[in-house]
Amino acid sequence: MDDLASIRQVADHFDLPVSTLHYWERRGLVTPRRRFGQRYYDADQIYRVALIRLWRTTGQMPLNEIIAVLAEPADTSDWRDTVTARIAAIEAQLTRLDTACGYLRELLACPHDAALEQCEGFRARIALPPKGRG
Structure with a gap:
């Protein structure tokens, strides 16, 4: 043994x-x-x-x-399809993480310390709902 x-x-x-x-x-x-x-x-x-x-x-x-x-x-599953799908999922996650890092770096540089929702970079990325009749 x-x-x-x-x-x-x-x-x-x-x-x-x-x-x-x-x-x-x-x-x-x-x-x-x-x-x-x-x-x-x-x-x-x-x-x-x-x-x-x-x-x-x-x-x-x-x-x-x-x-x-x-x-x-002998199994019918194609492992390459599984691996390809996993790579795509990881790449999508990397894109989301890269976006998050960029946003956080932008916040660090924002002069609106106590009111981060006032950050111009943040506001430029957010679409507001259309104004209408409540």
Whole structure:
């Protein structure tokens, strides 16, 4: 068993709760080996855990997308479509974050310290409802 790592070793190494690895196993994402009722992971499964963790944290992928990407080739899902959609979602989020940063930088430079709603840059970005009869 020198080439296997216990579930505790894998969980500690990736800073994951053991319950997360149990959940991933129930969802079919990882397949540990069992010895005397204990779960052990070989190198391929450890790399798989690393990949799932990376996608969850940096790629912000929900488990259903990860399942689609890691599905066996016999499955009908096309993992490239899932990855392409995730890239589009991240790019949209980057655009929103860039807009937010620009707006906040603008507020820092605004001379209306106590009345930020008076900021000319802010006012220029906001469309007011049409004036009408109440």
